[in-house]
Amino acid sequence: MTRHTLVDGYLADLRDASRDLPRREREELVGEIQAHIDETLPAGASDAEVRTLLDRLGEPEQIADAERERLGIDVPVAGWLERLTIPLLLIGGVVIPVVGWIVGLAFLWLSRCWSSRDKLIGTLVVPGGLLPALYLALSPTSTEVCVSGTGVDSAGKHFTTHHCTGGLSTGAQIGLILLEVVLVVAPIYTAIRLARHLPTGEGAQRGRMVFSRGQALVIFLGGLAVGGAAVLVYLSTR
Amino acid sequence: MVDDRRSSDTAALPSQLRRGVLEFCVLALLRGGERYAVELVQELGSKDGLVTSEGTLYPLLSRLRREGVVETTWRESSEGPPRRYYALTASGRSVLEAFSSEWARFRDTVDGIIKP
Numbered sequence: 001m002t003r004h005t006l007v008d009g010y011l012a013d014l015r016d017a018s019r020d021l022p023r024r025e026r027e028e029l030v031g032e033i034q035a036h037i038d039e040t041l042p043a044g045a046s047d048a049e050v051r052t053l054l055d056r057l058g059e060p061e062q063i064a065d066a067e068r069e070r071l072g073i074d075v076p077v078a079g080w081l082e083r084l085t086i087p088l089l090l091i092g093g094v095v096i097p098v099v100g101w102i103v104g105l106a107f108l109w110l111s112r113c114w115s116s117r118d119k120l121i122g123t124l125v126v127p128g129g130l131l132p133a134l135y136l137a138l139s140p141t142s143t144e145v146c147v148s149g150t151g152v153d154s155a156g157k158h159f160t161t162h163h164c165t166g167g168l169s170t171g172a173q174i175g176l177i178l179l180e181v182v183l184v185v186a187p188i189y190t191a192i193r194l195a196r197h198l199p200t201g202e203g204a205q206r207g208r209m210v211f212s213r214g215q216a217l218v219i220f221l222g223g224l225a226v227g228g229a230a231v232l233v234y235l236s237t238r
Numbered sequence: 239m240v241d242d243r244r245s246s247d248t249a250a251l252p253s254q255l256r257r258g259v260l261e262f263c264v265l266a267l268l269r270g271g272e273r274y275a276v277e278l279v280q281e282l283g284s285k286d287g288l289v290t291s292e293g294t295l296y297p298l299l300s301r302l303r304r305e306g307v308v309e310t311t312w313r314e315s316s317e318g319p320p321r322r323y324y325a326l327t328a329s330g331r332s333v334l335e336a337f338s339s340e341w342a343r344f345r346d347t348v349d350g351i352i353k354p
Contacts, residue, residue, distance in 0.1 A: 014293075025300075032275065032296045039276045039318060056283055058291020066294035070301045 006050045007037055014060035019115035020076045020199075021067060029067050033057065076112040078198040083215075085111060089122060090191045090223045093131035101128050113198050125190045126183060130226045133183035136176070137234035180234045184227035191223060256288065261298060262341070263288065265307060265326060265334040272325035274313075275299060299324065307333050 011034055018026045040053055057063070068075060088104025096103075108114065108122045126132055148162045168176070195216060260282070267278055278299070283292040302308045307330030312320045326334070 028300070029296060033293055035319065036276050036279065036296070040280070057293035060293075062291045063293035063297070066291075066297040067300075070297045
């Protein structure tokens with residue numbers, strides 16, 4: 001049986017709204033609501049019927065709140081910890097080499113605002129934030145060695161030789177440029193994802209950012225500037 | 239269709255008051271014998287002014303289960319996946335009886351004060 005797309009969206013919203021709950025409780029809650037929908041909805045229900053049913057079930061945020069209340073968990077609200085985590089993960093490792101990122105990592109795992117999945121992505125994409133991109137950009141990768149010489153051939157003419165060994169093939173160079181781009185884009189993607197997944201507390205709306213537009217812009221531009229500089233440095237040293 | 243009167247009524251009554259009595263309503267619905275979750279939730283949801291969000295009943299049912307006032311059994315269903323049936327436990331029954339007599343007293347007292 002294919003489930004209605006409205007239902008899929010609703011269940012995804014519920015999962016999202018309850019992401020700070022322990023996995024077992026969250027899965028049980030989503031499973032029960034899903035079973036309720038599957039059982040109540042007639043096969044081939046119209047959009048209107050689906051909407052009426054979802055309306056009766058209530059806002060996913062409300063259901064998640066009821067579960068939080070039962071478990072004695074207060075609604076997580078993003079505070080200074082979360083506001084610091086994102087810039088620390090992105091450029092902390094560049095500003096205070098390595099240590100800044102590690103502090104950001106500790107903050108990330110201490111926060112209750114993100115799901116384990118988001119925390120894993122925040123950790124693995126990319127360890128060090130923009131630091132690896134910068135490191136790659138600044139490290140000399142060319143190991144080309146050239147030997148020139150002069151000689152006299154059998155006919156008595158002078159000639160020069162120029163011979164190079166080592167160095168990178170064009171393929172490897174393109175690979176490195178691609179790697180550099182990925183190392184810049186991936187941490188920025190992660191920062192945006194983490195910012196979008198922060199709950200805003202009272203009457204939280206999905207997708208609304210906890211950062212003001214100005215703060216988000218500064219973080220984004222900061223990331224872009226460091227990342228862009230890394231790419232430029234990388235390309236100019238080639 | 240959700241009728242508008244129901245939602246405006248439920249908004250008027252303080253939510254803590256509604257929430258406070260809801261669990262006893264669940265127990266009372268089980269007095270006549272076991273029922274499965276969807277049946278319970280739909281019946282409570284159709285009562286005027288009792289529940290604004292049927293989905294919030296599932297966390298309530300989990301709580302009652304963990305408190306040991308209800309117990310559940312999974313039964314095969316002729317149409318679809320197995321269903322979880324809810325039944326009162328002995329402790330649930332005594333909680334319900336205690337609430338029923340207390341509620342009657344409370345209701346009379348409040349009525350005596352607010353009725354002109």
